[in-house]
Amino acid sequence: MKELKHLNKYFYKYRYRLVLGFIFVTISNFFGVIPAKIIRIAFNLVSENITLYKLYADFGSQKGIYSIFSKTVLIFGLTVLLMALLRGVFLFFMRQTIIVVSRLIEYDIKNDIYAHYQDLSLAFYRRNNTGDLMNRITEDVSRVRMYVGPALMYLINTIVLFLMVISTMVSINLKLTVYSLLPLPIMAVIIYYVNSIIHRKSEHIQEQLSNLSTFTQETFSGMRLLKAYGREEQIQRDFEVQSEEYKRRSMNLARVQAFFYPTVLLLVGISVILTVYIGGVEVKSGNITPGNIAEFIVYINQLTFPMMSLGWVTSLIQRASASQKRINDFMHTRPEIVSTENLKIKIQGRIEFRNVNFTYPDTGIQALKNISFTAEQGEFVAIIGRTGSGKSTIANLIARMYDATAGELLIDNRNIRNYTTESLRSAMGFVPQEVFLFSDKISNNIAFGVDRFEKEEVYEAARNAVVYDNIMAFPKGFETTIGERGITLSGGQKQRVSIARAIIKKPQIIIFDDCLSAVDTKTEEEILSNLGKVMIGKTSIIISHRVSTIKNATKILVLDKGEIIETGTHEQLIEKKGTYFDLYEKQLLEEEQLLN
């Protein structure tokens, strides 16, 4: 429950509306209680006047008495109707305040979580899967909203109603109150237990429903494979098994519910019987009027639904508490990448690694050992090495996705940690190994990293990334939507759109993390030559497996098992006849074989 304390700041923010909601609850209940009193008066009136009416049985004035009598009953009836109407109006206001507040709080929480997510480092995203992140911002928030809105509303309503009704009942007759309310505690216990069973069973159903939809979704996505292998019948049988389980669980719940409602009604019935019996005894003793019995029966019926809702409210609160705990776990995760000095100066592009070591926090894999090198402003530094040798890790450290475990990384002779992440990353164009494009227009994908842009800039970036002609070949050109509802780009096209996205930023430092692998050598050469022009006076870090990509670099670092084993220009490294040379020979041979 203490987890829910975190919501107090939101309650405080909307305190005035909540107080108003509370007032509306009270007023609506006031109008809810009055009809019982009117019924009592009407009931007494009827029972008293019926004798009078009978007394005039043989007189002409009986008709007159009937007319007055029926008019009075009609007025009572209309008053009850009016009260119900007024109650309805205030119930509307109550929902308009409390439920609206819950929606506003839901909106605030979602924004707060999302903003916090943005601050968290890449390591956090590696640790937690996407489904979990999504769940906390959707499912968990909506469970919390059920507490903030409906649960709280019903709770306040129940408390106010109980206070009003029970105090009225006690003021009429204590003995009758005790007897007629006797079954209520039993009802409360049953409701609580049955509700937790219903909750558990509903969760089981939900779980199976999710299994069923995952199964269906997968079979739809893999339909081509399914048909190619002729597995339709087997899949149909698997689907039936899953469906059968869903049906079984649903029936299970229906059985509990079928038992639940009649039990509650039985207890209400017992309560009514007790009221009539004890009420009758009390009427005989002259302690109450027959109208009071009718009044009590109305009260009991009025208490039944709030009583039933109490069990539901309890489970809502329990669920919200569990969800809020999950939300708090994330909200209390502190961003690992923070600036030490909040330096916001323009970055020129000099990069220096001084004895940098790096171990991935979750796996404990040491990806970099004692890395030292310098990339002067305007230099083209290439990194080559076997898979898993630590190339991407170097790129990740330059973009400050992670911090070095030991050693120092300097940008323009200052520790990278001194800069704000905004000033650092705004100076960088990063093309990651795995291309990610949004289901959006191509132009928006290219301009993703810039706030304002001219169309011509997008075209220029696309030209430099040698993807302009491909895009223009689509019927809608740069306005073409890509992704699920649009066209699918080829691997090489995707890589080049991703490169254009980095180029349009006109960054001081550009990092290509093996992003030319799906591009043919001729196009690659063209891209690199364009890049050479765009990046004059700026720093380029290019990671590749192919010697052809990097042979023009001013400095080549050869990486192996997290260490730099060779450094130099292409010519120097060839002369050295070491690992680089072997790699070069091997790739030349492969190329020749391909040509033959």
Ligand SMILES: Nc1ncnc2c1ncn2[C@@H]1O[C@H](COP(=O)(O)OP(=O)(O)OP(=O)(O)O)[C@@H](O)[C@H]1O
């Ligand atoms: N996010 C991560 N968490 C844990 N370990 C990682 C992570 N990313 C990479 N590693 C590990 O760090 C080592 C270096 O990986 P890195 O991705 O830097 O290699 P690479 O040279 O870029 O490889 P490739 O050429 O295949 O992309 C590998 O052993 C890899 O398993």
